[in-house]
Amino acid sequence: MTAKIAYDDVEVGTELPARSFPVTRATLVRYAGASGDFNPIHWNEKFAKEVGLPDVIAHGMFTMAEAVRVVTDWAGDPGAVVDYGVRFTKPVVVPNDDEGAVIEVTGKVGAKLDDNTVRVDLVVTSAGQKVLGMPRAVVRLA
Amino acid sequence: MALDQSFVGRTYPPTEPYEVGREKIREFAVAVGDDHPAYTDPEAAKALGHPDVIAPPTFVFSITFKAAGQVVEDPQLGLDYSRVVHGDQKFAYVRPVRAGDRLSVTTTIEAIKSMAGNDILDIRGEVHDEAGEHVVTAWTKLVARAVAEEA
Numbered sequence: 001m002t003a004k005i006a007y008d009d010v011e012v013g014t015e016l017p018a019r020s021f022p023v024t025r026a027t028l029v030r031y032a033g034a035s036g037d038f039n040p041i042h043w044n045e046k047f048a049k050e051v052g053l054p055d056v057i058a059h060g061m062f063t064m065a066e067a068v069r070v071v072t073d074w075a076g077d078p079g080a081v082v083d084y085g086v087r088f089t090k091p092v093v094v095p096n097d098d099e100g101a102v103i104e105v106t107g108k109v110g111a112k113l114d115d116n117t118v119r120v121d122l123v124v125t126s127a128g129q130k131v132l133g134m135p136r137a138v139v140r141l142a
Numbered sequence: 143m144a145l146d147q148s149f150v151g152r153t154y155p156p157t158e159p160y161e162v163g164r165e166k167i168r169e170f171a172v173a174v175g176d177d178h179p180a181y182t183d184p185e186a187a188k189a190l191g192h193p194d195v196i197a198p199p200t201f202v203f204s205i206t207f208k209a210a211g212q213v214v215e216d217p218q219l220g221l222d223y224s225r226v227v228h229g230d231q232k233f234a235y236v237r238p239v240r241a242g243d244r245l246s247v248t249t250t251i252e253a254i255k256s257m258a259g260n261d262i263l264d265i266r267g268e269v270h271d272e273a274g275e276h277v278v279t280a281w282t283k284l285v286a287r288a289v290a291e292e293a
Contacts, residue, residue, distance in 0.1 A: 002189075002190050002191055021175065027173075027175070030172070030173045031173045031174065033169075033173070034166075034169045034170045034172070034173035034174075035170070035173070035203070035204050036204050036208070037204075037207075060228050060231070061200055061203050061228075061231070062174065064200050064231060065174040065176075065198060065199075065200040066174060066175075068198075068199050068200065069174075069176055072176075072178060072198075072199070073178070076190075077180065077190045077191075078178055078180055078181070078196060078198060078199060078238065079180065079190060079191075079192055079196050079237070079238035081199050081235060081238075082234070082235050083232075083233065083234050083235065084199055084200075084232070084233050084235075085230065085231065085232030085233065085281075086230065086231055086232075087229065087230045088227070088228055088229060088230065088231070
């Protein structure tokens with residue numbers, strides 16, 4: 001495992017490059033196929049509304065997959081992630097248009113831990129609202 | 143109705159091995175729009191110290207969640223899956239999942255709670271490779287929402 005960022009070069013508060021990830025209905029169909037999660041709340045507007053959602057929503061696991069890219073791109077080696085957890089607090093609502101929704105992710109080093117690892121605290125929002133609670137990853141640096 | 147507490151600590155038999163394929167990893171990486179070369183180019187993965195292409199961190203969920211189906215569909219437990227939402231998800235990795243892995247999941251019910259009529263289920267999936275080495279642990283919290291009172 002060879003992360004490109006050195007443990008000694010970061011401190012608590014070091015900010016990671018922010019990213020924004022677009023998500024459209026087509027994205028969700030592709031993710032459903034790749035992940036095997038065909039729950040209709042992620043592609044069928046009629047069904048989503050019948051169960052009380054405002055519209056089709058993104059898979060929580062899709063949002064989780066996007067959010068960690070801020071960490072894996074920064075570290076350089078996705079295999080350097082040793083721990084990753086989130087709480088699904090608010091859905092990412094994906095309207096049926098060309099724009100869809102956008103998932104915005106920022107991250108900063110929240111703690112320096114043992115064994116050359118650091119904890120990265122993420123903030124993940126869509127339409128101005130936090131969609132993941134306490135998204136945190138521990139990554140091993142060089 | 144609250145779920146039976148006696149299911150806490152119950153462990154289900156290990157699943158049949160899931161063989162991780164390079165093309166399945168590629169499909170997943172494309173689906174999440176991630177073009178990191180370690181997911182598709184074996185040489186790039188090797189340059190990082192991996193024996194073959196690796197999977198994105200959340201890839202393994204598809205395997206652990208399918209294994210958690212043993213709990214969800216356990217008729218004795220009687221969870222109403224139509225009311226279930228995914229509450230939390232956490233992974234602890236010993237090493238990344240990689241192409242060629244044959245992964246087996248051992249699923250355990252860690253906790254059952256009832257809050258405001260919601261049933262909350264904590265499920266742990268221990269993922270091992272064919273050699274029996276521990277690869278990753280996945281913790282999944284499922285919440286079965288209370289049946290709404292009819293107006």
